[in-house]
Amino acid sequence: MKKLILALVVLISAANISCAQVLSNKKGNYTEADSLRGSLRPERAFDVQKYHLKLKVEPEKQFISGSNTISFIADDDLSTIQIDLFENMKVDSILQNNQTLAYNRKHNAVFIDLKETVRANEKGEIQFYYSGKPIVAKNAPWDGGFVWDTDKNGDPWIGVAVQGTGASLWYPNKDHQSDEPEEVQLDIAVPNGLMNVSNGQFLGKKDLGNGFTQWSWKTVNPINNYNVMINIANYEHFSDSYGDLDLDYYVLPYNLEKAKEQFKEVKPMMDCFYEKFGEYPFVEDGFKLIETPYLGMEHQSAVAYGNEYEMGYLGNDLSGTGIGLKWDYIIIHESGHEWYGNSITAKDIADMWIHEGFTSYSEAVYVECRWGKEEALEYLKGTRRGLGNNATIIGDYGVNSEGSGDMYFKGANLLNTIRSIYDNDELWWKTLKDYTETYKHQIIDTETTENFFNESTGVDLEPIFDQYLRHTDLPKLQFRKKEGKTQARWIADVEDFKMPVDIFIDGKEIRITPTDEWGDLKENIALNKIEVNDLEFYIKTSYKK
Template identity: 65%
Template sequence: MRFFTSIIFVLILAAVPLQGQVLTNKSQFTEADTLRGSLRAEREYDVLKYNLQVKVVPEEKFISGYNGISFKAEEDLPVMQVDLFRNMRVDSIIFRGKRMDFKRRHNAVFIDLVPQVEKNAIDSVLFYYSGNPIVAKNAPWDGGFLFEKDQQGNPWIAVAVQGTGASLWYPSKDHQSDEPEEALIGIAVPNDLMNVSNGRFHGKEILDDGYTRWNWKVNNPINNYNIVVNIGNYVHFKDRFRHLDLDYYVLPYNLEKAKKQFEEVKFMMNCFYEKFGAYPFEEDGFKLVETPYLGMEHQSAVAYGNQYQMGYLGRNLSGTGVGLKWDFIIIHESGHEWFGNSITAKDIADMWIHEGFTTYSEAVYIECRWGKQEAVNYLKGIRNNIANSTKIIGTYGVNSEGSGDMYYKGANLLNTIRSIYNDDDLWWKILKDYTETNRHKIITTQTTEDFFNTAIKYDLQPVFEQYLRHAALPELQFKQEKGSILYKWKADVEGFDMPVDVTIEGKELRLYPTEKWQKLEQQVNSPEAVQVQEDEFYIKRQNLKQA
């Protein structure tokens, strides 16, 4: 019966996309990848502010407008790279009141700044553009706009571009290492529609052409891919958690469902405030916005499309009952506010910093509400989604995000490290210190490794190295030889060393295997008598045949 259930579960998962970003899994890279992924001389500027003003014409699937990009030159800047997909038209680029010459290569625009901007000087360009942006076929698993209709026939428009790139629809420095410190977002839409973007609402303006501009302001640093439009016939209702404003924008026929479903936000916030620290963007508030796609972690305007169901569209991703006790999209996408939006990976090769920690936040939420054992069961259940065929970390400098195992393997790595700590009070303290110390920072995997490593005497570096930079799990091997039980690690990392907890005759104890065979002090008849705590440690266990 168990075998049959597992097979059915795996078949269900095979039909369900499990990631919310575009994963290319490329091994060969082009000049376009380098232009997008590397920090070249033409990108030696720090974006200070975006002033994005765009008109959206639903029936033509057309957008037009400009982005005012304020920046500080980090070196002398004679040529400036701004990214915009090649299918979008560059109408003009204004610098100090004059039109500038430019060249296009792939999805990059190179602007000749005349005169050049001197090092440490602050300046700005106005980048006017227009066109029909790419339309997503299966958002959010491919990037682009969605021009849909709601159940009442009203236009329902949104955009999701993580992985594909924000430059799909607006000019930007499209690299995670640089975020504007603030953003103004003004979106003009037909008068009978509303636009909801990131940050705080700053009023609307009735224009002369049957359009209304909805103005929003973001007061915190924001990832490029998080800046969005959500256009529809929305209704708005409010709530509050402590000092945090909770704003919800939903379609009118789903209002009562939403009022009930979104009560979970306060349970979540209570948990995450305790475990991760205060919501990182209180100045901008927290929003859930109903979207025509499943969901995305758009900062302070989280996209919600889980159809007011528990689980993942009513499905149970972990194969455990606990997965159907909560709304997956509310918890996962909101978890990204701490991991991904507040703490951001400098290069998308390190995206496990976003996805591994956020997937772990699902288990944290479960533990807050239903206890540690349910959380551990969940983490073990989601291992069914791990391939262990490619390393988690991608290739740096070429816009390569690495393996999809960043989600579930990343979460189980964190649970394994918690088990190595063997001190839950210390674990929760360090996890909260990590989120608060790195609040609104752009970091690397090495930053993360060092933070969790310095908290304990045991060296975690070989553990991070094996799980993040190699595909295979470490294998704990046992064998029986001359009446004794021997054990050791088999791993890709030279000198791999990691403690592991086992149970022998009902007694739990900790072993310290290395790459060399060690003799088990306890007398047992066979390797099978040693039960590895595989709920707590995500490893492979192998009993070798007797020599």
């Protein structure tokens, strides 16, 4: 990752220095291709059970070839199914029970006519053979594609990042977040002398006798399409354990000693996340950090690491407070996604704040575990500096549209505000952990998240979630003096907006609960004596004379 690019991006907006690929927010300018990818059409009425990828990767040609065996259970009778594969990739053949199937292509979708209709609740299977030169990423991980690089020793170093862009960029699948295969097996053949590391547990390697070695991996937990991954290099491997969790690390040979030191942070991170979020959600598949030629991504059980063994974000602090330089941003953020995004997954990418807001909040959780609550609050406040508040966090549904990049740190600060509204840390931590464990390995939506946190407190959180997620502006707390009285009200887009907030008066903290109508404060005080607790509440404030 070029540091010059990083510096420029920091100046533009800290919120956009994320590791996911946030799609442009088109807001209405959608195409047929967007609908084909983003909607659950009748041809997608099936539940994927397993992908078995068998691929040959040729670095010199930047070429891949092979097959994906797709096993599924039909929701309805299916005579035609939609499988997604980018249109630049060649379909070699598609088989069902050894019979060649007819198909037609439209944009990045392949519509396949089954020889034998698969009846509702029955199992079907196709073998999809394909080949081609997948799109090369110009600036991974912000745009999707393959990264064909070489390490300092001149050996091939290959990675892939496709969140947002779509896993169908490089392999055929049902490319929608609402459906995850229950398991995935990857048999990846690479030139002798190189290693492929993928998700899940290592099954073994096999010399194919043609200058290539096949490396086989298998997951036994549900997995997002964009998390299915290959990582190819001349890796060195070392390992550790955290209780019954395998910790495996794959790094370039000349970085081995650096990695052994830097990756010591994994265990205190696990201590923190186990306490606050619950057990690591993919124990059977293990936890891996894999050095990649791009900054990082949350690839389930195979986390991509490219932070150059620096603290912070490539040696920078996204919060501007200095607190972010105490820890390795990529280790913490991308591992946080194992709980939020990989285990708990948004059904539609319009709700991606469920991934990114909670994971960005996990950074502050880690700070609090290590250095205390005050530093966690300072860190969260610092991350607001890059927020634009000029587009909604939630995108448009059914058209493959993510919301604003504010979903990261605005989402995190929303959660911190909700915690402050709870005003009971014991209840907050219990609710957060219960949420994380209740929806483990599940696909949910924003309404589910809102309802869960709403049911745990006596305060109605619905208008608060609504304002922060579905509107661009922050709620504004306005104070004024009128007829010798001090008054307050909220100005918000949500009708009948009401939210408690803590203020300081001469150093004494009190809680007030303004509405969208002017109301008297219990104490008559000068406006310049009022200070909002802005460490705990992310709002705007104005004083009207």
